[in-house]
Amino acid sequence: xxxxxxxxxxxxxxxxxxxxxxxxxxxxxxxxxxxxxxxxxxxxxxxxxxxxxxxxxxxxxxxxxxxxxxxxxxxxxxxxxxxxxxxxxxxxxxxxxxxxxxxxxxxxxxxxxxxxxxxxxxxxxxxxxxxxxxxxxxxxxxxxxxxxxxxxxxxxxxxxxxxxxxxxxxxxxxxxxxxxxxxxxxxxxxxxxxxxxxxxxxxxxxxxxxxxxxxxxxxxxxxxxxxxxxxxxxxxxxxxxxxxxxxxxxxxxxxxxxxxxxxxxxxxxxxxxxxxxxxxxxxxxxxxxxxxxxxxxxxxxxxxxxxxxxxxxxxxxxxxxxxxxxxxxxxxxxxxxxxxxxxxxxxxxxxxxxxxxxxxxxxxxxxxxxxxxxxxxxxxxxxxxxxxxxxxxxxxxxxxxxxxxxxxxxxxxxxxxxxxxxxxxxxxxxxxxxxxxxxxxxxxxxxxxxxxxxxxxxxxxxxxxxxxxxxxxxxxxxxxxxxxxxxxxxxx
Numbered sequence: 001x002x003x004x005x006x007x008x009x010x011x012x013x014x015x016x017x018x019x020x021x022x023x024x025x026x027x028x029x030x031x032x033x034x035x036x037x038x039x040x041x042x043x044x045x046x047x048x049x050x051x052x053x054x055x056x057x058x059x060x061x062x063x064x065x066x067x068x069x070x071x072x073x074x075x076x077x078x079x080x081x082x083x084x085x086x087x088x089x090x091x092x093x094x095x096x097x098x099x100x101x102x103x104x105x106x107x108x109x110x111x112x113x114x115x116x117x118x119x120x121x122x123x124x125x126x127x128x129x130x131x132x133x134x135x136x137x138x139x140x141x142x143x144x145x146x147x148x149x150x151x152x153x154x155x156x157x158x159x160x161x162x163x164x165x166x167x168x169x170x171x172x173x174x175x176x177x178x179x180x181x182x183x184x185x186x187x188x189x190x191x192x193x194x195x196x197x198x199x200x201x202x203x204x205x206x207x208x209x210x211x212x213x214x215x216x217x218x219x220x221x222x223x224x225x226x227x228x229x230x231x232x233x234x235x236x237x238x239x240x241x242x243x244x245x246x247x248x249x250x251x252x253x254x255x256x257x258x259x260x261x262x263x264x265x266x267x268x269x270x271x272x273x274x275x276x277x278x279x280x281x282x283x284x285x286x287x288x289x290x291x292x293x294x295x296x297x298x299x300x301x302x303x304x305x306x307x308x309x310x311x312x313x314x315x316x317x318x319x320x321x322x323x324x325x326x327x328x329x330x331x332x333x334x335x336x337x338x339x340x341x342x343x344x345x346x347x348x349x350x351x352x353x354x355x356x357x358x359x360x361x362x363x364x365x366x367x368x369x370x371x372x373x374x375x376x377x378x379x380x381x382x383x384x385x386x387x388x389x390x391x392x393x394x395x396x397x398x399x400x401x402x403x404x405x406x407x408x409x410x411x412x413x414x415x416x417x418x419x420x421x422x423x424x425x426x427x428x429x430x431x432x433x434x435x436x437x438x439x440x441x442x443x444x445x446x447x448x449x450x451x452x453x454x455x456x457x458x459x460x461x462x463x464x465x466x467x468x469x470x471x472x473x474x475x476x477x478x479x480x481x482x483x484x485x486x487x488x489x490x491x492x
Contacts, residue, residue: 014484019473019477020473023374024370027380030377030380030381031044031045031377045380046379046380047171047379047383047384047385048171048333048384048386049169049387049458050170050323050324050329050386051324051329051387052332052333052336052385052386052387053171053329053333054171054172054323054325054328055170055172055174055324055329056173056322057168057178057323058167058168058175058179058318058320058321059165059318060318060319061125061318062126062135062165062315063102063316063317064101064103064131064314064315065100065106065123065124065126066093066097066098066124067100067121067122067123068096068120068121069121070121071113071117071118073116073117075094078118079091081116082098082113082116085115086104088101089101089313091131099127099128099131101131101314103315106120125164126162128161128162128163129163131163131313132155133155134213134301134304135313135316137305138305138311139153139166139168140153142184152167153169154169154457165319166316168182186205187205187261188205188208188258188259188260188306190256190259191257192245192255193257199257200241202256203230203234203237203238205309207231207234207237208229209229209230209231211227211228211307211308211313212226212227212304213226214290214297214303214304217289222292222293223289223292224289224290224296225287225289225300226288226290226303226304227286227287228287229285231284232282235282236282238278239281242254242275247275248270248278251269251270251272251275252269253269254269255267255269255270256268256270258288258307260309265302265303265306266288266303268289288303339390339394340372340393340394340397347365347368347401348361348365350401351364351365351401351405354405355408359482359485360408360485363482367400367474368400368404371396371466371470371474372393372396374473374474375396375462375465375469378469382461383458383462383465384458388459389462391459392459392460392462392463392466395463396470399466399470400470403438403470404478406433406434407431407479407482408482410427410433411427411430411479411482411483427479435471438467438468438470441463441467442464445460445463446460447460449461449464
């Protein structure tokens with residue numbers, strides 16, 4: 001067997017290298033062949049951000065405020081009094097914190113609190129984390145209904161967990177589509193089943209004046225539900241329909257059906273307690289029960305969105321917006337590809353001048369390229385590629401070569417590979433050094449990845465993924481590769 005055949009056999013029979021090759025193949029298939037495979041050109045199925053694909057972004061501020069107060073009254077008593085006084089939803093966040101779901105300047109709100117026997121301790125425009133999550137779910141539901149996959153929604157919060165903005169990025173959409181996404185509402189309807197599959201109209205969504213967050217009903221139980229309130233006209237229409245079609249007398253056999261844009265989103269029989277109340281008068285405060293357990297909570301969260309018919313729990317205003325044309329996105333795409341190629345070329349030249357040995361330079365560059373392909377294959381499922389993400393990829397190219405140089409310098413002695421036992425000892429020592437450096441990089445990037453900084457989040461996520469792919473996959477494979485290639489040379 002020739003030296004070349006022996007070297008190739010050593011390379012492609014090592015499990016570390018086989019794992020790397022398998023991941024390369026899987027990544028290429030993920031980008032170009034696996035569903036949903038579409039003919040998008042060189043980018044295949046990669047999710048491109050609006051920087052590279054063109055599109056629009058819109059940043060919304062919340063017309064609401066979170067206040068901390070001091071008062072002899074309980075938070076719940078104060079919230080009820082304030083909601084009547086200012087005709088707005090007032091949500092209790094804690095014993096001394098309220099969310100006012102209507103915009104009021106601080107001076108004006110101080111006077112209102114003073115009239116209610118309370119004093120404002122702190123005031124900040126925005127919403128609580130829970131409300132911001134509700135808003136994000138509603139907007140994501142709208143995005144899904146539009147069939148838009150290349151979309152990013154990021155909540156921008158302060159250190160006190162009060163959300164002040166939400167940023168929506170829609171790749172491939174114009175600014176009008178982004179604005180329509182915020183303002184559009186579906187057609188919500190409640191119908192009552194009369195007999196069989198027949199049903200009659202009861203009321204539309206404009207009769208629903210408020211919708212509460214999912215809660216356990218009664219409090220402390222395991223049963224989840226969503227409370228909502230009808231206006232006087234809706235409450236009367238609801239009672240008249242329940243009496244007319246026999247739901248008051250036979251509630252279990254008369255289902256209430258909720259529809260959004262003609263599709264059923266909820267169905268349940270009228271409760272006996274509600275039937276008794278309707279027999280004597282109108283009922284404005286209703287609750288739709290979804291059952292018990294985690295799935296029931298998730299159903300309640302979705303039902304809350306449907307009850308709002310796409311309306312947000314607080315008003316929003318456009319704090320900023322912008323767009324990137326498709327032509328400019330194509331130009332940026334070319335620039336990013338050229339930048340990545342130049343980075344690889346520059347790295348190759350630098351490494352060649354350091355070692356002046358093609359048998360080291362070529363595996364090093366190929367390993368670096370393999371790392372990028374695997375990284376893109378993973379990112380295809382979890383991360384859009386925008387300018388920040390591309391910067392992360394270029395950073396991974398640089399740090400990857402640094403770590404490969406560490407491995408090479410550690411295992412070589414006078415340019416030759418030592419005995420297998422000495423080689424593995426040095427190789428393991430190099431991996432320890434690389435792992436410690438990688439851990440530092442991951443710890444440094446974690447705050448950026450976890451914080452709601454949309455412009456830096458992609459950079460941090462790609463950098464962390466690249467470091468993990470390098471430490472776990474490509475560095476071990478590279479070490480075995482150069483051992484097989486250079487072991488033909490005699491040891492000194």
